[in-house]
Amino acid sequence: MKEILKQLELFLKSSNFDRGIRLGVGITTPFAIMYFLGYFEYAPALVVGAFLNAPGDIPGSVKRKVNAILISIGLTMVVTAIILFSKPFLPLLLVALATITFVVSLISVYGFRGSLVSFSGLLAMVLAFAIQKETAHDILVQVALMGAGGLWYLAVSFIFQKLAPKKDQNQLLSDTLLLIGEYLKLRSKLLTKKTMRDELLKQTFVIQHQINEKHETLRETLLTHRKRSGRTHYEEKQLLLFLSSINIFELIEATHLDYDRIDRIFGKRKEFLKASKNLNKIMGNHLIRLSELLIQNDKIPNKDMLLNALSKANESITNYIDSVKLPEAREGALVLKNLYDYQEQLLQEIRAVRRVMANVKDVSKLSLKRQDSSQFLTLQEYRLNILFENLSLESTMFRHSLRLAITIVFAYLLGFLFDIQNTYWILLTIIVIMRPSYGLTKERSKDRVIGTLIGAAVAIGIVLITQNVVVYAVLAVVSLVLAFSLIQQNYKSAAALITITIIFVYSFINPDAFEVIQYRVIDTIIGSVIAVVATYILLPTWEADNLKQVLLNALEMNKKYLLATQELYQDPSKYKLSYNVARKEAFLAISNLNAAFQRLTQDPKSKQKEFQLIYEIVTLNQTMISAIASIRNFIINHKTTPASIEFNILIKKISNTLQMSYDRLDHAKIEKKVTEETAEHAQDKLLEKYQQLSNMRDENIRQGNTELDTETLHGLQEAYLIANHMSWLKSLSENIKKATESYGSSLTEDK
Structure with missing residues (x-):
């Protein structure tokens, strides 16, 4: 129970939950304000605008975040207007669908932030089918209100940023230390687990990539946020933690030994490696605990366990020499000594992290010059010719964009010909789960279907218990906040929560909630199947190529x-x-x-x-x-x-x-x-x-x-x-x- 409460506290204090709250404020406030002002009919458009432009609100450079959201606002307005004006004319609508899908999805060539802007544009295209506006005046009012909603969300994000300016950086540092701690524990197993090394190495590949991604985001966040007056004490502290995390990561990499040589030297004497393995495990757990304290702001744990484990690792060298005897023991002793030196340095870096977190006054100061720090930044280029360079079947993103455009048009025609009630739910499923690679599309499809079924089951249970629209409204908002908080960490859970939100929102339109649930599940399954099949047969991209x-x-x-x-x-x-x-x-x-x-x-x-x-x-x-x-x-x-x-x-x-x-x-x-x-x-x-x-x-x-x-x-x-x-x-x-x-x-x- 104690561990569950700790994890709950970490989640509620995380920047992910904070972004979920931002979205909750962004969509509920317009409803409340418009209701009290007597203009409630304008609230949905404002809310849609806020919702569509929330994806670009991710950690990183504030300037790039603002620019991304502003571009997203303009893109969603243009896309919505095109679809709404094209809807009465099927041939024109099909051309608009294909063109928008292809062009907007190609924006993903500009990296992760570009892919989020692209997603906002595609989401706007799909949601436009749910908007019933026929006259030019109504369409323009709808688009203008959506733009206002996007600007409203940007203001909400800015206010939250001012209230907790370092929350994102702290979360990134916490996530990085957590991953490094897990990585160190994983690497410790390589010393003695001879038969499991291939599998363990494959696991290290995944964690290494995640650590490097966190480091890249931290570089952008910490090294671009420079003021003329210099860094504040808190910024200095965060930068020190970041640099320590890089040093720890490199030290762990440096202890990747020649395991064939280790096996030859120690043979059946692997017990002399257990002290070093245990030290890595203890240091890994300590880093994980420090990562939690960056969020919890609790007391830093005692370092005695670390020092005792280090002492035992040192004693194992003497024990090995006493057992095997020199000169036969020299090579093994040098291996143990070199390993011990690495671990001693690791411990020093961990203690440096402890000192920074404890606000020790004599921690080292940084003298990183602006021209030096710029060399460590790998900033995404946004030149127009990058887009043109990808206009080739050799480009993975070009193939994906073309594949997605064909799939979207096919799915819409399928819904049109068979008179499916909410065709855009199928389109929504496709744009959410379809990715350039088949493997990721298949994985997200499975998570989407399972999450939808779980969400539908929960919604059915709630509908059977209560028929109260107030309960539906509260649960819809809570579910959306939680879904947005979890979408990067646990897509299956997020899919379940999104399903609950959609079902309860539609329950206001259609009182028959069971009918809504039925259509939601069927459309999700149809969309998932179409996405997986299309990724496999339409201009497929295989990683080996x-x-x-x-x-x-x-x-x-x-x-x-x-x-x-x-x-x-x-x-x-x-x-x-x-x-x-x-x-x-x-x-x-x-x-x-x-x-x-x-x-x-x-x-x-x-x-x-x-x-x-x-x-x-x-x-x-x-x-x-x-x-x-x-x-x-x-x-x-x-x-x-x-x-x-x-x-x-x-x-x-x-x-x-x-x-x-x-x-x-x-x-x-x-x-x-x-x-x-x-x-x-x-x-x-x-x-x-x-x-x-x-x-x-x-x-x-x-x-x-x-x-x-x-x-x-x-x-x-x-x-x-x-x-x-x-x-x-x-x-x-x-x-x-x-x-x-x-x-x-x-x-x-x-x-």
């Missing part, structure tokens, strides 16, 4: 990330900014690759061409980015020797191999710049350096010098990590080249 460009970008960014790490090794202070930008681009590229792979898994089995090969490529690229992050982390947190000639030779070899992979996939001319013999020699020299230090340490032990000084330990750690990681990266790059060659060949054969 669209992976090439995403993969090319991942290869290019991994190469840049590798070279940025090489520069960081030469001079950490000089190249810190360029490294951070390269890291951000690489993480986004791998996130997009992970998301593409996830969409691939949702396609029909028969369309998942070269699935195992693609999975191998995704996993190899993911592992490479983690290995690079691991090298960077060691460079930043340890006093290192200058980068050796052998290190630079291997970096060149690995980057060239990645370039060769890129060129083979892109059918470009290939130039081999580093011979295999040179790279092998450099690899042997790095391993030889570690072996020399290891032999020296063995000799010291034989002479009775068992104490290990910090300088010698760091020297051994650096030599071991660099030698093995460079060997690992070289092997990964070669495997990537082989896999991309096979993938490129399969693409050529399919043409």
Whole structure:
């Protein structure tokens, strides 16, 4: 019960519920005002205008949010006017339907915010069929009132923003810490769950993409909101939390170990890894609790459990050495020591988050220049030629827009020919669930049907209990607020609540509520079936056919990330900014690759061409980015020797191999710049350096010098990590080249 109450509190204090309340205020206030002024007949148009323009109210830059809602208002007014004037003339109406659907849905090429504006336009098109206005005067009044309703909602949103200016940012930070905590717990299982690694890795792909999406939105929100007078203390605090979340995420990535080597070293001695695994789990749970406290504003939990778990992880290194004995235990001990160092740094970052949340006065200050911060922003371009560039069957959005236009016209004609009572309910279902990918359309269709059936069952129960229109009105508003709050998190529940809202709203028009419920369920099922079938047979888009460009970008960014790490090794202070930008681009590229792979898994089995090969490529690229992050982390947190000639030779070899992979996939001319013999020699020299230090340490032990000084330990750690990681990266790059060659060949054969 305590956990349920906590989750309820988190929901009621969330920005998602806050946006639901905004919509509730936006639609109920016009009803109340118009009723008391005696102009109630104008209220529905105002409410429709407010409702249609609410989707664009999402976290991000305030300027872009306002612009999106204003464009949405203009678009919904124009679309509504066109449909209302075209309704008496069937041929004209069909042309208008097809044209509006195609053009408006194509606006989605401008990213997530563009897709929400597009949705508002499509929603306006469908709802226009429910509006009964015949004369030009009535139509123009309707459109004008809808515009006023949209402006009213913008004012409501602005007022809520002023009342709680940091609510969206806090929610984003909370969601990010929650996802990172879950990610850390998931990664801990990889240490010992050998048989489950493939499945666990697939789960990490999903969470990684979600984390990167949150980070991108936070960059837009926090780095564009700059005042001439500088940041406030609260803004400074939020930015510190954001930067800590990035550091924690990279540290988790850096602990992606060579699990084949781990299995070889520890074999049946996995019990020595359990302390490290438990520490990750405890730190993950602590991050999740901190994420909740950003919303709850409760007391920060004690850190003793974290420190005890860290101490046990350190003790496991000594226990391993005592059990296995040196020199046999050296390699395993270095693995445990490197892992412990990462976890110690993770704990330091978590403690930094704790200090910021506790408002500790001596937390570090930021000195991020405007020109530096701008390099971290990936802002959506809104040039007109982006629209024209997508006017091709090669474009996924073009195919989707054309498919949606054909489907909408077909569904309307179906309803017209068979005299279906509320054809626009079928159209509404189609525009809500139909997506560019078949897998997502099928998933949303299933959730929509199940949600509608649940909502209908609940509505039937309420109708049987009461016939009170006041109860219907209250439940309609409450259901709509909750639906809008849940629509991004739980579409099935949102669909159920939307169904309840629609049924009770229509109960005012049609007293026979059971008839309304019946038509609602039937029309939803018809719309869902049409959407799924159309996505499968009309200009279908299969993810396997669209992976090439995403993969090319991942290869290019991994190469840049590798070279940025090489520069960081030469001079950490000089190249810190360029490294951070390269890291951000690489993480986004791998996130997009992970998301593409996830969409691939949702396609029909028969369309998942070269699935195992693609999975191998995704996993190899993911592992490479983690290995690079691991090298960077060691460079930043340890006093290192200058980068050796052998290190630079291997970096060149690995980057060239990645370039060769890129060129083979892109059918470009290939130039081999580093011979295999040179790279092998450099690899042997790095391993030889570690072996020399290891032999020296063995000799010291034989002479009775068992104490290990910090300088010698760091020297051994650096030599071991660099030698093995460079060997690992070289092997990964070669495997990537082989896999991309096979993938490129399969693409050529399919043409």
